[in-house]
Amino acid sequence: MSKNRPLILVTNDDGISAPGIRHLIDVMNGFGEVVVVAPEGAMSGQGHAITINNTLFLDRVQMDDGPQTEYKTNGTPVDCVKLALDQILDRKPDLLVSGINHGSNSSINVIYSGTMSAAVEGGLEGIPSIGFSLTTYKWDADFTAARHYVKKIAGRVLEAKETLPEPFILNVNIPYLPLDEIRGIRFGRQARARWEENYDKRINPHGREYYWLTGEFINMDKGTDTDEYALKHGYVSVVPITVDLTHYPLLERLRKWNL
Amino acid sequence: MSKNRPLILVTNDDGISAPGIRHLIDVMNGFGEVVVVAPEGAMSGQGHAITINNTLFLDRVQMDDGPQTEYKTNGTPVDCVKLALDQILDRKPDLLVSGINHGSNSSINVIYSGTMSAAVEGGLEGIPSIGFSLTTYKWDADFTAARHYVKKIAGRVLEAKETLPEPFILNVNIPYLPLDEIRGIRFGRQARARWEENYDKRINPHGREYYWLTGEFINMDKGTDTDEYALKHGYVSVVPITVDLTHYPLLERLRKWNL
Numbered sequence: 001m002s003k004n005r006p007l008i009l010v011t012n013d014d015g016i017s018a019p020g021i022r023h024l025i026d027v028m029n030g031f032g033e034v035v036v037v038a039p040e041g042a043m044s045g046q047g048h049a050i051t052i053n054n055t056l057f058l059d060r061v062q063m064d065d066g067p068q069t070e071y072k073t074n075g076t077p078v079d080c081v082k083l084a085l086d087q088i089l090d091r092k093p094d095l096l097v098s099g100i101n102h103g104s105n106s107s108i109n110v111i112y113s114g115t116m117s118a119a120v121e122g123g124l125e126g127i128p129s130i131g132f133s134l135t136t137y138k139w140d141a142d143f144t145a146a147r148h149y150v151k152k153i154a155g156r157v158l159e160a161k162e163t164l165p166e167p168f169i170l171n172v173n174i175p176y177l178p179l180d181e182i183r184g185i186r187f188g189r190q191a192r193a194r195w196e197e198n199y200d201k202r203i204n205p206h207g208r209e210y211y212w213l214t215g216e217f218i219n220m221d222k223g224t225d226t227d228e229y230a231l232k233h234g235y236v237s238v239v240p241i242t243v244d245l246t247h248y249p250l251l252e253r254l255r256k257w258n259l
Numbered sequence: 260m261s262k263n264r265p266l267i268l269v270t271n272d273d274g275i276s277a278p279g280i281r282h283l284i285d286v287m288n289g290f291g292e293v294v295v296v297a298p299e300g301a302m303s304g305q306g307h308a309i310t311i312n313n314t315l316f317l318d319r320v321q322m323d324d325g326p327q328t329e330y331k332t333n334g335t336p337v338d339c340v341k342l343a344l345d346q347i348l349d350r351k352p353d354l355l356v357s358g359i360n361h362g363s364n365s366s367i368n369v370i371y372s373g374t375m376s377a378a379v380e381g382g383l384e385g386i387p388s389i390g391f392s393l394t395t396y397k398w399d400a401d402f403t404a405a406r407h408y409v410k411k412i413a414g415r416v417l418e419a420k421e422t423l424p425e426p427f428i429l430n431v432n433i434p435y436l437p438l439d440e441i442r443g444i445r446f447g448r449q450a451r452a453r454w455e456e457n458y459d460k461r462i463n464p465h466g467r468e469y470y471w472l473t474g475e476f477i478n479m480d481k482g483t484d485t486d487e488y489a490l491k492h493g494y495v496s497v498v499p500i501t502v503d504l505t506h507y508p509l510l511e512r513l514r515k516w517n518l
Binding site for chain 2: 042044045046047048049050051052053055056057058076078079082083085086087094096108110111112117120125131152153156160167168169171184185187188189190192197198199202203204208209210211212213238239240241242243244246247248250251253254255257258259
């Protein structure tokens with residue numbers, strides 16, 4: 001692979017044939033040499049799952065006539081990143097992009113999201129990493145505005161790559177609006193929110209009960225500096241993500257416990 | 260269910276028949292009313308995965324002659340928590356415990372761990388939640404020391420439950436040592452570490468290549484206040500865990516970007 005152009009690793013959690021990743025690949029082809037390693041099928045909600053107790057397959061595929069190199073696997077988004085780094089790439093990528101996810105990964109969704117977990121895995125490996133999500137589940141969504149902001153943000157990160165701290169992980173959510181109705185980009189924090197679960201209980205043809213996960217997203221955060229606020233007001237939301245899960249204020253309190 | 264004794268939800272990621280959860284249930288029966296909702300089989304490395312694109316089953320089971328109520332599911336550890344709260348329990352548990360995991364969940368392993376993701380899910384729901392792990396993969400490990408510290412820490416959390424902040428999530432790792440060689444409990448932070456992947460590539464009987472994930476854990480953190488340091492020096496490690504993944508120092512820097 002050429003050492004002159006940036007090397008860009010692309011993955012997602014909706015699967016290699018999802019419109020979102022096809023748009024992302026197309027935009028990234030304008031920036032550098034693109035290698036795609038993506039799940040063969042949908043891996044939404046996989047969080048930071050990795051495949052330990054099962055074997056992984058990795059197949060070279062050609063999904064369209066673009067210049068990128070592509071592989072699909074039966075693994076999770078995090079497996080894709082690990083496989084790419086260990087088995088496919090001969091050098092560390094300059095950028096990892098994941099998405100464009102069909103559906104929001106704002107707020108607490110970052111914890112469940114395979115798209116974002118792939119970006120976190122890249123960050124853990126010292127690669128500047130960005131997860132992109134569009135706030136609609138429509139499979140045939142219009143990606144015009146999303147492409148515009150993907151290009152803008154990824155371009156800026158590539159420009160700045162010599163100066164970025166480690167880890168450098170961005171959670172970018174793009175409101176599903178026409179380009180001229182998006183008011184710009186807002187950097188912010190993860191809103192405090194939760195999912196109110198409500199399982200849909202059914203009986204299968206053999207008489208056995210089963211459940212489908214459904215739920216309602218509840219934003220409990222009144223702040224104006226959150227991702228939810230930005231999206232609601234027509235901005236693209238950018239939240240930088242940490243890999244250190246230590247709750248430092250609570251650690252201070254616990255140190256006073258006599259245990 | 261009685262409102263007098265604490266209600267305790269127990270889960271894990273090694274599956275409902277793993278020795279670690281059997282010991283955990285046995286200890287918890289001494290504290291209150293115990294409800295177990297656990298995966299039917301191994302779910303290690305499942306991270307914060309949830310089952311969106313598939314159906315869930317939930318079966319009442321009796322695994323031994325203890326007083327606890329038990330259910331197994333085909334879901335992930337996070338699914339177990341969601342199912343318990345939405346479909347089984349008639350009030351919010353006073354405590355969620357997950358484990359005792361066979362193998363360490365210290366440092367960066369917290370991100371991949373199904374055991375810890377179940378605890379995080381409990382924390383998101385406002386339940387004081389603790390993930391317990393023993394630093395050996397031995398299935399027939401001696402849980403004597405682990406049981407001692409599980410009892411001590413869970414007891415202290417139950418005592419303090421009126422005063423705990425939300426979320427309250429602890430990642431407890433217990434070194435695999437005889438009880439009299441454990442030097443006590445240390446509160447600390449997640450060590451900065453990484454996994455160096457090294458896939459084991461093989462050929463199946465049909466001539467197709469496949470991969471097993473293997474890897475080496477590398478601690479890059481010289482600090483004496485980390486979980487890795489505590490474990491290495493014979494202490495039980497307790498790290499409080501946050502659900503806000505915002506990287507605040509990076510957010511400050513990004514706000515200066517002109518985007």
